[in-house]
Amino acid sequence: MFKHSLVPDGQPLVIKCSLEKSLNFESGDCNLTWYKVGNQTAVPRDKLSRIRQQKSLIWFLPAVLEDSGDYECVIR
Structure with missing residues (x-):
């Protein structure tokens, strides 16, 4: 499922992974990782990073x- 989000430059944005609903992500059996399409480096989990992932969310702050x-969430 794809979601299109528009936000003014300089404003915060948070997006939730739509795949999270179909799996028992909270049990710890799965690992969810966000990527910007075309970039093999995962979005950081560091709370000090301007773009970061936290559980099923990706934050732009x-x-x-x-x-x-385009950003994608991958569950393994």
């Missing part, structure tokens, strides 16, 4: 024009 693109 704040979102900037350079963040534009």
Whole structure:
């Protein structure tokens, strides 16, 4: 499932992974990771990072024009 989000430059944005509903993610049996499409490096989990992932969410604090693109969540 794809979700299109628009946010003004400089504003915060949070997106929830739609795959999380279909799996028992909270049990710890699965590992969810966010990626920007075309980049094999995972979005950091560091709380000090401007873009970070936390459980099934990806946070942009704040979102900037350079963040534009497609992001995917992968569950393993």
